[in-house]
Amino acid sequence: GAVVSQHPSRVICKSGTSVKIECRSLDFQATTMFWYRQFPKQSLMLMATSNEGSKATYEQGVEKDKFLINHASLTLSTLTVTSAHPEDSSFYICSAGGWWTEAFFGQGTRLTVV
Amino acid sequence: SQQGEEDPQALSIQEGENATMNCSYKTSINNLQWYRQNSGRGLVHLILIRSNEREKHSGRLRVTLDTSKKSSSLLITASRAADTASYFCATGDGAGGTSYGKLTFGQGTILTVHP
Numbered sequence: 001g002a003v004v005s006q007h008p009s010r011v012i013c014k015s016g017t018s019v020k021i022e023c024r025s026l027d028f029q030a031t032t033m034f035w036y037r038q039f040p041k042q043s044l045m046l047m048a049t050s051n052e053g054s055k056a057t058y059e060q061g062v063e064k065d066k067f068l069i070n071h072a073s074l075t076l077s078t079l080t081v082t083s084a085h086p087e088d089s090s091f092y093i094c095s096a097g098g099w100w101t102e103a104f105f106g107q108g109t110r111l112t113v114v
Numbered sequence: 115s116q117q118g119e120e121d122p123q124a125l126s127i128q129e130g131e132n133a134t135m136n137c138s139y140k141t142s143i144n145n146l147q148w149y150r151q152n153s154g155r156g157l158v159h160l161i162l163i164r165s166n167e168r169e170k171h172s173g174r175l176r177v178t179l180d181t182s183k184k185s186s187s188l189l190i191t192a193s194r195a196a197d198t199a200s201y202f203c204a205t206g207d208g209a210g211g212t213s214y215g216k217l218t219f220g221q222g223t224i225l226t227v228h229p
Contacts, residue, residue: 006156034215043202044157044219049212093156098215102147107156 002028004096006106013084013113021079021109023094029074030096034103035067038091050077050094084113120203120220128228133190135223137203138183144213145206146179148188150199151222157202160188162214195229 003026013019023033033050048069049057056069066088068080077096081088093108121136137146148160161177163170163186170177176189190197203220206213 032212032215034217036219043221044204044217046216046218049216091154095157095215098217099211101214102159102162103215103217104159105149105157108154110154 002026002097002104004094004104004106006094006109008109009107010110011112013111015085015113016083018080018082019084019111021081021092021094021111023077023079023096023106025075025096025104028097030077031074032099033071033077033094033096034098035069035077035079036093036095038093038108040091044093047079047092052077081111084111086113089113120201120223122223123221124224124226126226126228127193129193129195131193131227133193133197133225133227135188135201135203135225137186137188137220139186139203139205139207139218139220140184141205141207143181143184143205143207144209146177146186147204147206147214147217148175148177148186149202149204151202152199160201190225193225193227195227198225198227200224 005024007022031052035047036044038044047062050071052071058064071077095103095105097103145164147162149157163179174191179186200222202222204217
């Protein structure tokens, strides 16, 4: 299947700082990517749909000013957690593809805010 | 909001036995997908079944879909210790191509296969 690379796999940051997570489609172009969040022992929740060249579409309850998404090219979407706080600690995972076929997920990023 | 409810929440079996996991959902769907997640890792896609399909097979995996009951099941036959993981169903309930990527996940079933 197609490959989606997510970086970094783990990050620890101080409260109040910002963290950027990258999601790349390595062998295909993705006009749409998706960002999910997973708290420990819970399921995945869709945060936003990232659209190449336009604004992201956020799910209800997700703060767009806190979770900045940029999809500047057909192979790269980034999620920036701004002014991170301990409650933002979670597993963030992106997916790409999924246009009339299954989406492919990255390896995920474990964010810990201390 | 979470649409899928999975049953059971946890399943413990011996190697060689079959494992069946069920998923129910609430709204109309375009497609339903099953994923596997090893502890703390990314998701591996297992099977996609479209709303006009009733059954699909892939190796030791068999998925059924009953849209009248809004439910799906995943059967893993002849399980192996390596099948130990969390299994999630995910529904694409929008219209159009993005419904395959914009997914609503169930709560998941934790499967443990003992050697």
